[in-house]
Each structure stands twice: as C-alpha cells, then as structure tokens.
Amino acid sequence: MKIKRKGIAGTENKRDCIITVSKGDGFILKSKVKEMFDEHIEELVKKKLDELNLKAKVEIQENGALDYVILARLESAIAKACNEKIPDEMVARKEMEGLRRTRMYVPGNNPRMMNNAGAYGCDCIILDLEDSVAIEQKEDARYLVKNALKSLDFSAETWVRINKETAKEDISIIKYGSPHGVCIPKVESNEDVHSIEKILMEEGMKAKLMPIVETAKGVANASEIAGASENIVAIAFGAEDFTRDIGGKRKWHSLLYARGRIIIAAKAFGIQALDTIYPNVNDMEGLREETIKIIEMGFDGKGVIHPSQIEIIHECFMPTKEEIEEAKKIVDTIEKAKKKGLGTASINGKMIDLPVEKKARRILKMGGIL
Amino acid sequence: MKNSIGREIPSKIAGRKLKPYKGPFSFKPKGRKYSPPLKAVFPGESKVLASIKEAIKKCGIEDGSTISFHHHLRNGEGIVNMILNEIAKMGIKDITLAPSALFPVHEPLIEHIKNGVISSIHGSLNGPIGAFISQGGKLKEPVVLRSHGGRTRAISSGDLHIDVAFIATSIADEYGNGNGMYGKSAFGAIGFAYADALYADKVVVVTDNLQPYPVTPMSIPQTVVDYVVKVESIGDPSGIKTGTMQITKSPARLAMAKNVVKLFLKAGILKDGFSFQAGAGGTSLAVTKFLHEYMKKNGIKGNFVMGGITGFVVSMLEDGTIKKILDAQSFDLEAVESIGKNPDHVEVSHIMFGNPHTAGCIVNKQHACFLGATEVDIDFNVNVNTHSDGLLLHGIGGHQDAAAGSDITVILAPLLRGRIPVIRKEVTTVSTPGDIVDVVVTEKGIAINPKREDLIEALKGMPIVDIKDLYKKAVRLAGEPKKPRFGDDVVAITEFRDGTVLDEIRSVKGW
Numbered sequence: 001m002k003i004k005r006k007g008i009a010g011t012e013n014k015r016d017c018i019i020t021v022s023k024g025d026g027f028i029l030k031s032k033v034k035e036m037f038d039e040h041i042e043e044l045v046k047k048k049l050d051e052l053n054l055k056a057k058v059e060i061q062e063n064g065a066l067d068y069v070i071l072a073r074l075e076s077a078i079a080k081a082c083n084e085k086i087p088d089e090m091v092a093r094k095e096m097e098g099l100r101r102t103r104m105y106v107p108g109n110n111p112r113m114m115n116n117a118g119a120y121g122c123d124c125i126i127l128d129l130e131d132s133v134a135i136e137q138k139e140d141a142r143y144l145v146k147n148a149l150k151s152l153d154f155s156a157e158t159w160v161r162i163n164k165e166t167a168k169e170d171i172s173i174i175k176y177g178s179p180h181g182v183c184i185p186k187v188e189s190n191e192d193v194h195s196i197e198k199i200l201m202e203e204g205m206k207a208k209l210m211p212i213v214e215t216a217k218g219v220a221n222a223s224e225i226a227g228a229s230e231n232i233v234a235i236a237f238g239a240e241d242f243t244r245d246i247g248g249k250r251k252w253h254s255l256l257y258a259r260g261r262i263i264i265a266a267k268a269f270g271i272q273a274l275d276t277i278y279p280n281v282n283d284m285e286g287l288r289e290e291t292i293k294i295i296e297m298g299f300d301g302k303g304v305i306h307p308s309q310i311e312i313i314h315e316c317f318m319p320t321k322e323e324i325e326e327a328k329k330i331v332d333t334i335e336k337a338k339k340k341g342l343g344t345a346s347i348n349g350k351m352i353d354l355p356v357e358k359k360a361r362r363i364l365k366m367g368g369i370l
Numbered sequence: 371m372k373n374s375i376g377r378e379i380p381s382k383i384a385g386r387k388l389k390p391y392k393g394p395f396s397f398k399p400k401g402r403k404y405s406p407p408l409k410a411v412f413p414g415e416s417k418v419l420a421s422i423k424e425a426i427k428k429c430g431i432e433d434g435s436t437i438s439f440h441h442h443l444r445n446g447e448g449i450v451n452m453i454l455n456e457i458a459k460m461g462i463k464d465i466t467l468a469p470s471a472l473f474p475v476h477e478p479l480i481e482h483i484k485n486g487v488i489s490s491i492h493g494s495l496n497g498p499i500g501a502f503i504s505q506g507g508k509l510k511e512p513v514v515l516r517s518h519g520g521r522t523r524a525i526s527s528g529d530l531h532i533d534v535a536f537i538a539t540s541i542a543d544e545y546g547n548g549n550g551m552y553g554k555s556a557f558g559a560i561g562f563a564y565a566d567a568l569y570a571d572k573v574v575v576v577t578d579n580l581q582p583y584p585v586t587p588m589s590i591p592q593t594v595v596d597y598v599v600k601v602e603s604i605g606d607p608s609g610i611k612t613g614t615m616q617i618t619k620s621p622a623r624l625a626m627a628k629n630v631v632k633l634f635l636k637a638g639i640l641k642d643g644f645s646f647q648a649g650a651g652g653t654s655l656a657v658t659k660f661l662h663e664y665m666k667k668n669g670i671k672g673n674f675v676m677g678g679i680t681g682f683v684v685s686m687l688e689d690g691t692i693k694k695i696l697d698a699q700s701f702d703l704e705a706v707e708s709i710g711k712n713p714d715h716v717e718v719s720h721i722m723f724g725n726p727h728t729a730g731c732i733v734n735k736q737h738a739c740f741l742g743a744t745e746v747d748i749d750f751n752v753n754v755n756t757h758s759d760g761l762l763l764h765g766i767g768g769h770q771d772a773a774a775g776s777d778i779t780v781i782l783a784p785l786l787r788g789r790i791p792v793i794r795k796e797v798t799t800v801s802t803p804g805d806i807v808d809v810v811v812t813e814k815g816i817a818i819n820p821k822r823e824d825l826i827e828a829l830k831g832m833p834i835v836d837i838k839d840l841y842k843k844a845v846r847l848a849g850e851p852k853k854p855r856f857g858d859d860v861v862a863i864t865e866f867r868d869g870t871v872l873d874e875i876r877s878v879k880g881w
Contacts, residue, residue, distance in 0.1 A: 015788070033789050033851070035881040036758065040849035064788035066847045116622035119813040121833075151847065153814070155833070307621040311628070369831050 001054045007081030009140045010065075010073035015112040017065035021077040024057040031062035041070060048074055052086070068151035069111040069144065076143040086143070088176035090205075091150050096157040096180060099123045099362055100234060100272055101317045103159070104304040107132035108141035111148075118154040120307040121314070126159040129170050130185050138166065142173040149177025159183050159210060167196055171203050181208035183236065188217040190228035197229055207231070210274070214238030215245045219258045222265035235266045236303065239276035250279075252293070263298045277303035284312055291316040317366050324367045327360035375751060375803050377873045380860055384490070384511035388863070391870040394774050394806045399727045399868075404528030406571050409596065417598045418544050422456050422576070425536075425599050429572040431457065435533040436466040438570060440562035441494075442538075442550055442699065445473045446609020449538045449576050449601065454479060458487045464510075468532055469493040470521060470562040470720075471765050475609065483508055492516070492530050494765020495862075503861050504762045504878050512874075513762075513862040515755060515801075518698070519724020519731060519771035520867035522565040527727060529869060535570035537563045538604040542577035543585040546595025549717075550700075551587070551710035553579035555604045558700025558709045559679070560589045564719030567594045578604045589717060611702045615680065617659065618652035622784070622813040627656035629811055629832065630740050630780055631664050637778055637828045639737040642670055645692075647739040647772045648677040650701045653782045657740050658682045665691050676723065676732050678768065679705040679715075687714060696732055698723045724771030726867050733768075733775025740780040740811075741769055745797040748838050750804030750819050752781055753797035755864060758790050760854035760878035762862055766801050770867045773806040778825070781810045790851060791844035793837065798853075800873040801864055814843060855879040 003023050010018040027042050044067060045058050056078070060070065075086040103124035106117045110132075117125050127148060133141045145160055161183035162170040171182070184196050193211055200207060209232045211218075211225050218225065219242065226235055239255050248254045259275065266273035275294040278287040291302055291313050302313050319327070329347065334357055337345035345352050371381050373390035382388055389397070411417065419425050431437065437457075439450050450469060455478075457465060463486050471494035472479065480502050482488045489510040495503065503513060516524055524530035539548030540555040550560040555578055567573055567590050574597045575590060584592075618624060634640040644665070648658045658675075659682055665672060672692040675683045679697040681704030686692045688708075695715040700706045709715045724731050733739075744764070745753040754769055756762050773779040783792045793812065808825060810817040815835035818825050826834070857877035864872045 035854075036851035037789060037849060039852065044849075062789075066786070066789065067849060068847070116620075116625075116813050119622045119625050121625075153843070307625065 001052050001078070001082045001084055003054070003056055003081045004083055005081060007077040007079070009076035009080065009143070011109070012063065013110070013112065015064045015066070015069065015115060017060055017062040017070055017073055019070070019073040019077045020059040021074070021081045022057045025055055026057045028059040029062060030060065044070060045074060052078065054078065056081070065111060066115065068147040072144040072147035073140065075147070076140045079139065079143070085172060088146070090176050091178050093178040093180060097358070097362065097365070098157070098233065099365060100157065100274060100301040101366070102304045102310045102313050103236075103274065103301060104307070104310065105132065105161070105277070108145045109133050109137045111144065114144070114148045114152065118152060118156060120310050122156055122304060122310045123301065124157040124159055125154045126161050126183055127179070128161045129174070130161045130163050138163070142170055146174050146177040149174070149179055157181070161185060164192070168199050171199050171205060175203050175205035179207065181210055181233070183210045183212055185212045185238070186214055186218065186241070187211035187225055188215055189221050190224045193225060193228035193232070197231070208233045210234050210236055212236045212238050213262055214241035216242070219261055222261050223268065226265040226269040226271060232271055234272035234274050234300070235262055236274040237262050237276045240279065259294065259297060259299075267298060272300040273298060274301040275299040275303065277305050278309065279305070281306040281309065284308070288312050288316060314366070319363045319367050323363050324369065327363040327367075328369070330356060330360035331364060373871060375749070375800060375872070377800055379863065379871045379874050383860070383863065389870045391803065391866050391872045394803065397868040397870055399527065403526050404531065404569055406569055416544070417546055417595065419597050419599050422453055422599055422601065423460065425574045425597050426453070426456060426460060428597060429534040429574060431462060431534055433462055433464045434466075435462075436468055436531060438468040438532045438535045438566045439470070440537065440560065440566065441469060441471040441473065442557040442560060442562060442610075443555070443605035443607060444610050445475045446606035447473060447475055448603055448605030449536060450476055451478050452601070453536055454482050454487065458482055458485070463487055464489045466490045467493065468530055470518070471496060472499050474498055492524070493521070494767070495762060496764055500762035500764070504760065504875070506857070506877050507861050509861075512860045515766055515862055515864045517724065517766045517770040517867045518562070518720045518768045519726060519733070520766070520865055520869070522719070522721040522725040523727050523867060523869060525565045525569045526721065526725065527869070532566055532570035534572045534574060535563070535566035536574050536576055537567060537590055539575055539577045539590060540604065541579045541581055541585050542575050542598060543581055543583040544598055545583055545592040546573070546575045546590065546598050547583070547585045547588040547592045548575050548577060549585070549587050549589035551706070555579070555607055556706050556710065557607055557610060558706035559697040559717045561698025561718060561720045561723060563590060565721050567591075572596045574599060576601055576604060578602060587717070607703065607706065610700070610706075615650045615655070615701055616652055617655040623653045624656055626782055626811050626813055627653050627660050629816065630657045630782070631660045633780065633809065633811070633816070633829060633832065634661075634738055634778070636832065637825060639778060640664070640670065644670060644672040645674045645735060645737050646672075646676070647733070647736050647768070647776065648675050648679065648683050649739070649741055650678050650680060651742040651782070654740050654742060655680065655682055657782070662686050662691055676736060677701065679709075681705060684708040684715070687712065724768060724775070724867065726774070731771070731775065733771045736772065736776040738778045738780065739772035739776040740782055741772060743781050743783045743792065745792055745794045746781055746783050746810050747794045747797045747804070748841050750807040750810065750837065751797050751800045752802040752804075752807060753799045754801045756799040756875060758798060758851060760798060760856060762875055766864065770802045770806070773802050774867060779806060779808045781807055783810060783812055785812045785814045785840060785844050786848055789848045791841075791848055793840045793844045795841055799864060799875055803866070803872060810837060810840070812840060815840060852881065854881055
C-alpha cells in the first residue's frame with residue numbers, strides 16, 4: 001500500500017479519536033492518559049502499519065478511545081490516504097438460539113454507544129450503517145462496525161444494517177467482523193434480496209438475512225420477500241418510513257393492515273415477524289401497550305432505540321408461571337437424562353424431541369431463568 | 371513486613387509499631403477505653419469565649435498538640451482554615467491535625483504544612499492536600515487513613531489522642547448543647563463529632579447561631595463541652611452536595627443498578643425487613659431509587675436505611691417504604707430538612723455506625739450495601755484512595771465498615787473509565803480487603819467472590835463471570851496501563867477498621 005494523500009478519520013466525541021495519516025513517518029499522540037498508554041498505542045499503530053507494509057506519519061488525538069476504536073480509525077484513515085480497502089481476516093462466530101424479542105439499533109459511527117451495547121441484555125444488536133450515519137462518515141462507520149464486531153462481546157445476536165445503494169462497499173468491509181446477519185433496508189421485491197445475496201456470495205460472506213419492509217411496495221410484496229431466500233430468518237417492519245411513504249399518520253389503525261400482511265407473509269414461510277420501533281423513548285406505558293398488542297397479533301419481537309425500552313418489551317414477552325413450570329420440568333428431565341448418559345428423555349412416556357427442548361429453553365430464557 | 375493480603379507495609383511509623391492486617395475479624399481488643407480527664411464547671415461559671423484565639427489559649431494548644439474537626443459541611447466547611455490561620459498567627463507549630471476529612475476548600479492548609487504549623491495528619495484527604503502529600507508532602511510522618519468506624523475506634527482506644535476538638539454546630543446554647551439540624555448553616559446529622567466530643571481532653575463548640583439554653587436535641591451534650599465560641603459563619607451548606615451526588619444518566623450504569631436490585635431479589639434478602647446502607651455515588655443513588663420503586667410496587671416494607679442520607683432515602687421514609695432512617699451524615703439539603711422534623715429520621719454517631727470494638731455496631735445489622743470503587747482487583751480488594759496515577763485523592767469513608775458488616779457487599783464498578791481499566795490484577799492501594807467483598811457488578815458481567823458459594827448458587831441466571839476474565843477483558847479492550855514511578859518514602863498508610871494495617875502509599879515521582 002502507498003499513501004497518496006492525507007487521510008483523516010474519527011470524531012472529537014468522547015470515547016473516540018481523530019487519526020490523521022500522511023506521508024513520512026513519526027507518531028504523535030495527544031491524550032489525557034498519554035503517560036499510561038503512549039507505548040501501548042504506539043505499539044498498536046506500529047503493528048497495523050507493519051501488517052500493511054506501510055510507512056506513514058500517524059497523528060492521534062485521543063479522547064478515551066478503546067483499542068478497537070483506534071484501530072478502526074487508523075484503518076479508515078489509511079484507506080482514505082491510500083484509496084484502497086484494508087484487508088483483514090474473518091473471525092469465527094458462535095451461533096445464537098434465535099430469540100429476537102428485542103433488536104437494538106446502534107449508530108454505526110458512535111463508539112460510546114457501541115462500547116456498552118452488550119450491557120442491556122437485548123436479544124439482537126443491529127449496528128447501523130444506514131440512516132444513523134451521515135454520508136461523509138460511512139467509510140469510518142464501516143471500519144468501526146467491523147472492529148467492534150471483532151473486539152466487543154455483545155452477548156447478543158449481531159446484525160449490520162447496510163445501505164441498499166452501497167451494499168457492496170459495506171459488505172466488503174464488515175464481512176471480516178462476521179456478524180450473524182445482515183439487515184436489508186427498504187426491501188420492495190425478491191430481487192432486492194437476491195442482489196444482496198449475490199454480493200454476499202461474491203464477498204464470501206455467510207449471513208442470515210432480515211429484510212426490512214418499510215414502503216407501500218414492500219408491504220404489497222411481503223409474501224414474495226418472505227420467500228425470497230432460505231437465509232431469511234425474519235422480516236422486520238419499519239413504520240416510520242412506511243408512514244411517510246403512504247402519506248398517513250402513525251396511528252395504531254393506520255399500521256394495522258401493513259402489520260397484518262407482514263405477519264401472514266412471515267408465518268406462511270415459517271420465519272419470524274419483527275415489529276417496528278416505538279419512537280417515543282420517554283413513554284414507557286405507550287411502549288408497553290403497543291408491545292402487548294403486537295405480541296397478540298403474532299409478532300416475535302420489537303425494535304429498540306433506547307436501552308430503557310428493552311426491559312419493558314421483555315416483560316411483555318414474559319411467559320406464564322405454568323409455561324415456566326412446564327419448561328423447567330422438560331429441561332430438568334433432559335439434564336438428568338444427559339447426566340445418566342442417556343440419549344433421549346421422556347415425560348409420562350412421551351419422548352422429548354429437539355423442538356420441544358428448544359422451546360422449553362426459550363421459555364426459560366424469556367422467563368429470566370436460564 | 372507483609373500482611374495476610376500480601377501487601378508490604380512498614381513495621382513502624384513515628385515510633386509506633388504497626389500491626390499487620392490478618393483478616394477482617396481476627397483481631398480481638400484487650401484493655402480499657404481511653405478516658406478523658408474529669409471536669410467540673412460550677413454554678414455561675416460561663417463557657418462562652420469571645421474569640422477563637424481565646425479558645426486556643428484557654429485550651430492550652432501548644433507546639434505538638436492534636437486538634438480535631440468534623441467535615442459535615444464537606445466542601446462548604448468553614449472553621450478549619452479559620453482556626454489554623456489563628457494558630458499560625460500565634461506562632462504555634464507542629465500541630466497534628468485529626469479531622470474526619472479534608473476537602474478542596476482546605477487547600478490553604480498546604481501553606482501551613484509547608485511552614486511547619488501542621489506536621490502530621492490523621493484523617494481522610496480529598497483532593498489537593500492529598501495530591502500535595504503524594505508528591506512529597508513535607509509532613510513529619512505518614513498520614514494515617516482510617517474508615518469512619520475505624521476513626522472512632524482509634525479515638526476511643528487512645529490510638530488517636532485528641533487534645534482539643536473543635537466542633538462546629540449550626541445551633542448551640544451557652545452551655546454547649548448543640549446539633550447540626552437547625553440554623554442558617556444546618557448540615558443535618560453530626561455523627562462524626564460524637565467520638566471527638568466524648569474522648570477529647572478539651573471540647574470547644576463553635577457556632578454561628580447561639581440560642582437560649584437549652585438547645586435540643588443535645589447531639590453534643592453540655593456535659594463534655596468546655597467552651598463555646600460564636601463566629602460569623604461555620605460554613606456554607608450548599609457545599610455539602612458535591613458533584614458525586616447526582617444520579618447517573620448513563621444507560622450502562624443504570625443497567626448495573628437494576629442488576630443490583632435483581633441480585634438482592636435472587637439472593638433472597640429483598641423482602642419485608644430489608645435494611646441497607648445507601649451511598650451517594652451516581653450509580654449507588656440509582657440503586658436506592660430502583661430499590662424504592664421495587665419495594666413500593668411489591669409492598670415490601672424495609673426496617674431501616676443507614677447512610678449517607680439523601681433525598682432519595684428521605685422519600686422512602688415519607689411514603690412508608692422504610693420504617694427508620696439511621697443518619698450519621700446528611701448528604702443533601704432534603705436530608706438536612708428531614709432529620710430536623712421527622713422523628714423516624716434518627717441521628718446516630720459513627721461509633722454506633724461502625725466502631726468494631728464496641729458491643730456491636732449498626733453495619734452488623736445491614737443486609738446489604740452497594741459501594742463504589744476506583745479500582746478492584748482479581749482478589750476482590752478495593753481501592754478508593756488513590757488514582758491510577760498514584761495520587762492520593764480520597765478517603766476510605768464508610769467503605770470498610772459497610773463491607774465488613776453487611777450480609778452482602780456489592781461493589782459497583784465499570785470495567786473501564788475512559789481507557790483506564792477499573793478491574794485490575796492488583797489495586798494501587800488496598801482500602802477495603804477482598805475478604806469482605808462479595809460481588810462486583812460491572813456493565814460487562816457480575817463477579818462473585820468464590821468464598822460466597824451460596825451466592826454463586828443463588829445468582830444463577832444472571833450474567834456471572836470470573837473476575838479474572840473481567841480483568842482480561844479490560845486489558846484486551848484498552849491494554850495494561852503503565853504504572854507511575856513511586857518513591858521510597860511512605861506518605862500514608864491505610865488502616866483497617868480494627869487498627870491493623872492494610873497498605874502503604876508511597877510518594878509519586880511522575881512517570
């Protein structure tokens with residue numbers, strides 16, 4: 001790689017840094033904790049430059065950035081300076097059990113929010129490259145999302161919401177972070193899904209898919225979308241854009257048809273239906289009321305834009321005491337059988353098969369027991 | 371020599387032999403309490419003196435005397451500087467200062483340290499004086515840092531002999547009865563001053579609000595008071611509430627606070643009769659608030675809250691969620707107002723709060739406490755005194771006492787502050803030994819002291835992690851920070867509440 005011009009990445013925000021990469025050599029660090037970390041950060045930078053076989057002058061203005069943020073900003077600055085993508089290796093990822101009651105959207109260029117995103121117990125975390133990231137920050141965000149996926153323990157299923165228009169650029173970088181899945185925004189037809197699948201194939205990335213339906217056309221074609229690929233595990237509804245698209249107002253009744261249509265499409269193909277976010281983060285009772293209703297409709301989860309919404313939604317999904325007792329019995333029986341070295345277990349002469357066991361474990365998880 | 375937690379400590383300081391820490395409940399005291407001299411004030415004699423200067427003369431303060439103060443007005447405290455200036459003017463040197471704590475407002479004392487007026491300190495140091503001492507100091511002997519309960523133990527046992535106690539009260543009568551509950555400078559409970567009043571050779575009540583005899587409650591009773599001095603002002607109550615007493619807004623810290631409530635619930639202690647110690651840190655305040663909400667919603671009635679009392683605790687008393695507040699230190703003006711009017715908001719001393727060498731202190735009756743930390747290490751030792759740059763910037767507070775007494779001691783600590791790891795391989799200074807710390811709650815998981823097998827079982831289903839993994843995680847995210855260069859000179863020691871020594875603090879020589 002060779003430096004063609006000056007490359008700058010990052011922001012002045014807390015937990016972030018600004019890195020400037022230019023021709024020449026040398027390392028300048030401005031930081032409140034310089035004495036504690038100067039050698040460590042210099043080592044981090046040197047290792048990355050050596051890896052890329054690059055000579056450069058690197059200046060860092062650090063404001064509480066963790067190592068992954070420094071690496072992300074460094075990579076982005078180098079990519080801009082060299083006008084080349086930074087190569088990397090894909091990480092391995094552990095499968096999750098597919099509970100998706102809550103999926104929290106985290107802005108893709110905000111390290112402060114990413115650092116603790118795993119602390120709130122939500123089922124899915126969606127690192128967003130789309131609406132929450134300004135155009136001029138998209139490149140920085142791709143490298144930040146990738147490095148966050150590689151370094152942070154989110155204790156959740158991880159997803160990246162890509163941009164429809166720049167899907168290739170997005171995927172070619174975030175693929176190294178091996179998220180569990182890719183959220184495709186504004187899906188209106190099965191072709192929209194196919195074109196993303198094609199890019200994934202070209203980039204050698206395996207991922208679950210979650211099309212987001214948020215236009216009139218998307219709702220009209222919900223069935224076609226739900227059946228577009230075997231990799232689709234859920235369809236999500238986006239009510240904000242949908243309301244704008246149809247020229248209506250966000251009310252329970254105005255969204256009812258779209259929700260119904262999405263539920264039917266999803267369930268017909270045996271996948272999950274995930275409801276839109278609740279936009280007023282201060283109205284917990286409104287959130288609770290809406291969540292209870294969408295669960296009654298058949299939705300499997302709801303979008304989250306603030307950590308305080310998670311607990312309320314999980315409470316709405318809380319199984320009954322009887323369900324929990326039943327599930328406990330099933331799991332206990334299986335555990336006992338396993339201890340005895342038995343391959344199968346049964347209750348009252350009825351064998352417990354895998355789907356039953358999975359459901360029982362899911363209920364215990366939802367009940368906060370497992 | 372080394373103590374039982376592997377810390378190197380000096381064998382003696384200032385000619386006094388030190389006892390190494392051997393475990394939280396292994397030291398049994400012998401002997402009798404220190405007794406102050408007999409006194410007699412005959413009918414018709416007056417205790418009221420015209421000035422601080424006269425009080426200094428009458429009490430016989432001279433080179434080498436030990437004088438004490440309380441810090442209930444915290445950063446609004448107003449008599450320490452006043453009195454030390456007077457002492458300096460009178461040419462007295464070599465004073466041992468034994469305040470319950472010093473704050474940034476006391477920065478002018480640095481001059482008195484430099485010119486030899488103050489030559490040693492027993493007491494908590496918050497801010498600039500601590501920093502000054504860390505960087506080389508100039509005191510004759512190391513500062514002795516004690517917990518609130520530990521300070522009262524040292525005073526009552528004679529380890530810390532006080533020649534003259536100056537006790538600021540916001541109301542007093544001419545015979546010395548006084549308290550902190552009423553008047554323009556009211557600060558609430560006066561728990562710190564009880565031990566000084568009982569055991570100092572001479573006691574001077576300093577007030578800006580002299581009222582006709584008798585003033586009640588007689589928190590400081592006339593029977594121990596030698597003199598009364600009226601001054602313009604004892605300080606500014608708005609300085610009580612410092613920046614640390616704001617409830618956290620961080621979603622991650624709020625999530626930690628919620629986990630503490632869940633933890634108490636799972637551990638089976640959050641039921642009728644629940645009693646706990648409240649704290650004043652941002653996350654601790656959130657725990658108190660969430661406990662209140664949970665108890666109210668589920669009709670759970672608590673017996674008492676010990677504090678560190680804030681408006682959050684006052685509202686629990688007012689709506690009947692708890693039966694009593696035991697208040698040794700009022701942390702905001704809502705608490706100050708409440709203690710003056712609500713008979714179930716009871717003032718207690720720090721002797722009663724945490725002196726381990728009595729026939730039982732309040733902390734022993736607490737089901738839980740949740741405390742902050744600057745650092746926690748993989749042996750569960752906690753540092754609240756020094757920062758990662760080695761500077762001594764805080765006192766021990768009631769940390770050790772609460773941890774030693776409570777059934778469940780929770781430390782609330784983020785994994786990192788900015789880039790600086792809070793979970794360490796080894797803390798810079800041991801303030802509270804890991805022996806009495808049960809659970810560490812971080813935003814990246816909850817670590818349980820392996821000694822608490824009962825909790826490991828009870829807390830199943832919560833995000834439990836090995837504390838060593840938390841440490842590794844912190845280092846993976848931010849690297850291992852460099853340690854500052856320490857000098858050879860010991861500038862302070864941390865004493866355990868029973869008088870044994872936990873750790874030494876060395877001077878800092880930069881990086």
